[in-house]
Amino acid sequence: DAGVIQSPRHEVTEMGQEVTLRCKPISGHDYLFWYRQTMMRGLELLIYFNNNVPIDDSGMPEDRFSAKMPNASFSTLKIQPSEPRDSAVYFCASSPGGGDYGYTFGSGTRLTVV
Amino acid sequence: TQLLEQSPQFLSIQEGENLTVYCNSSSVFSSLQWYRQEPGEGPVLLVTVVTGGEVKKLKRLTFQFGDARKDSSLHITAAQPGDTGLYLCAGEETNAGKSTFGDGTTLTVKP
Numbered sequence: 001d002a003g004v005i006q007s008p009r010h011e012v013t014e015m016g017q018e019v020t021l022r023c024k025p026i027s028g029h030d031y032l033f034w035y036r037q038t039m040m041r042g043l044e045l046l047i048y049f050n051n052n053v054p055i056d057d058s059g060m061p062e063d064r065f066s067a068k069m070p071n072a073s074f075s076t077l078k079i080q081p082s083e084p085r086d087s088a089v090y091f092c093a094s095s096p097g098g099g100d101y102g103y104t105f106g107s108g109t110r111l112t113v114v
Numbered sequence: 115t116q117l118l119e120q121s122p123q124f125l126s127i128q129e130g131e132n133l134t135v136y137c138n139s140s141s142v143f144s145s146l147q148w149y150r151q152e153p154g155e156g157p158v159l160l161v162t163v164v165t166g167g168e169v170k171k172l173k174r175l176t177f178q179f180g181d182a183r184k185d186s187s188l189h190i191t192a193a194q195p196g197d198t199g200l201y202l203c204a205g206e207e208t209n210a211g212k213s214t215f216g217d218g219t220t221l222t223v224k225p
Contacts, residue, residue, distance in 0.1 A: 105156030
């Protein structure tokens with residue numbers, strides 16, 4: 001298995017632009033998580049899905065952030081409009097059964113908003 | 115307030131030394147995981163502990179889960195430069211469905 005695949009690896013965009021991050025989880029993993037990592041706040045859970053259904057989006061910072069999982073093999077995290085404070089590394093992770101089973105993380109997308 | 119407190123925050127040692135890092139909480143966890151993260155990459159799962167008092171070994175790494183399932187430790191024997199990285203603990207409170215991560219311990223092992 002190729003693991004969790006994220007794209008793009010790096011994204012530089014101007015404030016106000018729309019940004020879309022993409023994730024392909026491991027086949028057969030029923031849970032998908034989106035995390036954001038910064039030096040100040042560490043790893044923060046943004047949202048997670050179980051069987052393509054959003055379960056907990058309490059970590060999504062504000063209405064500018066949205067996430068979808070149209071099928072078991074694809075998820076997107078969208079920021080519209082982007083702001084400089086959104087600059088961070090965004091990770092997607094998948095798991096066969098939630099936190100108790102541990103997560104497999106992707107390599108992340110480093111987002112810079114200028 | 116951070117749910118999982120990791121200590122120390124930074125640790126710099128010489129090759130061959132032993133070290134222990136800690137992960138503490140006031141909450142009870144159904145399981146606890148340890149991850150290692152290298153620069154430019156995502157965290158990689160090292161181990162999951164689920165039973166209070168459980169000890170797991172992975173080569174030179176020994177992981178222990180506290181009897182009350184509120185804390186954990188990671189001990190590395192004879193550290194090597196390849197052990198350098200950010201060590202993260204993560205725990206799932208019972209039936210939460212999701213894990214909370216600590217802020218991590220940044221370990222540097224000098225040759």
